[in-house]
């Protein structure tokens with residue numbers, strides 16, 4: 001029973017609006033993984049899917065619910081570049097800097113994105129449209145350099161073509 | 176059994192052991208760094224590399240099991256070169272300066288670098304050291320010195336089951352630290368200092384109180400007294416190269432006088448006081464439960480160990496009513512020193528400075544708890560660890576080994592053997608039994624040499640039960656009652672016991688918990704490096720101290736009788752309540 005109920009230890013001390021609204025959903029997620037070994041990563045993934053990122057308050061709540069030390073939870077979150085603790089844009093641009101992409105111009109592609117979007121790696125544009133991240137090999141090395149935008153893989157990306165590439169997404173979101 | 180060869184020496188060894196363990200049986204030394212005896216090998220540092228015939232790569236001997244027919248070289252040219260490079264790489268990440276480092280006398284990295292023949296810097300990384308983490312009362316973390324061996328994670332997570340420290344971020348950015356590489360006070364660390372006890376370098380150390388103590392001693396207007404915990408007399412000698420388990424009580428007293436303390440006293444006196452208060456509290460709880468049928472929290476938990484108090488406040492708030500309200504002996508001493516002693520000596524308590532010498536880092540935290548000022552002043556001003564006291568004695572140029580023995584001062588220096596054994600796991604329980612049994616039955620605890628065998632030793636959770644017979648009229652309700660007792664040391668073991676109690680699988684009347692493995696003799700402030708063998712040696716010394724005393728029961732201590740007659744009046748009385756007892760509050764587990 002106690003595992004289903006919202007964790008009171010948390011609610012009493014953290015009445016934070018960013019998280020209170022999703023607490024019941026986190027409870028459901030945790031419930032579905034309850035007592036499974038290695039529940040932490042799938043729980044984190046599901047919660048990140050809800051919000052696009054993992055608010056710190058949510059991590060604290062997950063730590064209490066799963067009875068995993070907070071430092072261990074953040075250890076996992078900060079280990080995988082997949083997880084983010086800050087809000088991200090609608091489109092996540094991940095430039096591969098794996099060995100093949102790196103030698104075939106990945107670095108130039110990255111700096112082109114940086115200049116064009118006016119943000120650094122790990123940041124999000126003001127309009128919350130794009131976030132810029134680095135990837136480590138998407139398994140398409142033959143067609144390097146590779147860029148992923150959300151779930152789409154783009155191959156042989158040229159720095160000169162990134163404006164066009166991004167436009168296709170902006171168009172989509174305006175529709 | 177397996178046949179293997181190490182350095183051309185044929186050996187027959189048990190299967191299932193590691194190459195490192197096999198080498199040890201043949202007294203072949205392989206240098207290690209991250210390895211912790213008896214704990215799951217991490218293979219994190221690669222210092223213990225060896226060459227195995229037919230294997231292309233060198234293998235970490237601490238994490239590789241032996242196989243039949245293995246031919247191992249621990250000191251080939253290839254091994255020596257690789258080992259040296261491994262240590263050189265560790266040094267390149269290490270931002271430290273041995274001359275100014277707390278660990279320069281016992282640093283495992285410095286020693287290792289010397290041993291493998293490093294005499295210069297090969298890989299130079301010019302980076303500024305990150306800021307120190309001085310957020311807690313007990314500890315200082317210097318992540319610049321951290322070599323990521325992960326010993327602290329093993330201790331904090333597996334042994335203490337607190338989990339305050341984990342690797343954060345990845346690759347080159349990895350830090351072994353609290354959540355998001357923030358400060359220690361942002362997580363539920365209990366300040367036990369077990370991480371500082373196992374860290375091979377100066378990356379986690381106790382907060383220095385030496386400077387404050389020197390300043391107090393040098394101030395002619397202050398009356399500076401010191402109290403010494405029982406556990407340090409069995410360990411301080413190690414700072415002066417005595418064999419572990421050597422008692423140095425008398426020399427310690429002389430050294431403290433030479434340092435300039437105006438009164439050299441014993442925390443043991445306060446331990447005897449604790450037994451009177453805590454024993455009375457237990458009997459009162461039992462009476463409420465069995466006679467008055469009141470709702471009262473049982474089992475009663477001991478409350479001497481500040482890391483354990485923190486642990487309950489963070490992790491088991493439901494059990495807060497079970498904690499004895501008794502302050503720890505350190506805090507009882509401080510409160511009594513600035514009232515009773517001040518009165519007796521005619522000294523203004525504002526001019527009294529109480530210094531403690533403790534095996535513990537959490538005691539630094541405890542002394543600074545906001546509620547620990549019942550004397551009207553901060554009851555305990557400074558807390559030195561055993562290591563710090565050793566260092567002060569060295570700084571003062573005192574030739575410790577050649578000192579004469581001396582005895583503690585009166586009135587807070589007299590104590591029973593029961594107080595001595597507060598230093599080790601099972602000791603508080605045994606001390607309480609010696610007194611409570613005698614109060615209830617009017618006769619001596621019927622056990623050989625007054626020792627309670629089932630709760631002695633290093634077993635993680637220990638239990639004992641005894642049926643009371645021959646109760647005197649006042650305690651007749653206890654006649655025939657089977658008193659059930661349990662003892663745990665190390666917070667992981669405490670957790671096991673608590674979960675059992677919570678699930679209703681076990682019932683006890685009194686439970687003793689000590690935060691550190693082995694109890695205070697294995698405290699986070701003791702000389703490094705504490706192994707189980709050293710724990711047993713120190714415990715042996717403590718029992719020797721106890722058995723060597725005429726006075727072995729707290730309630731027979733004449734100074735205790737006197738303090739009740741002249742000052743406190745009665746156990747759990749109004750004055751005791753005010754000075755010797757405290758209360759606890761739940762703390763937020765995530766902040």
Ligand code: SF4
Nearest residue numbers: 271272273276282377
């Ligand atoms: S930790 Fe060791 S190697 Fe580093 S500065 Fe201190 S003594 Fe020197």
Ligand code: SF4
Nearest residue numbers: 331364365367368370
């Ligand atoms: S002091 Fe104790 S609880 Fe805190 S980090 Fe160190 S081992 Fe963990």
Ligand code: SF4
Nearest residue numbers: 321322324325327374
């Ligand atoms: S703090 Fe010390 S024990 Fe922990 S990983 Fe760093 S060097 Fe090792």
Ligand code: FES
Nearest residue numbers: 209218220221237
């Ligand atoms: S001691 Fe074996 S890898 Fe560190």
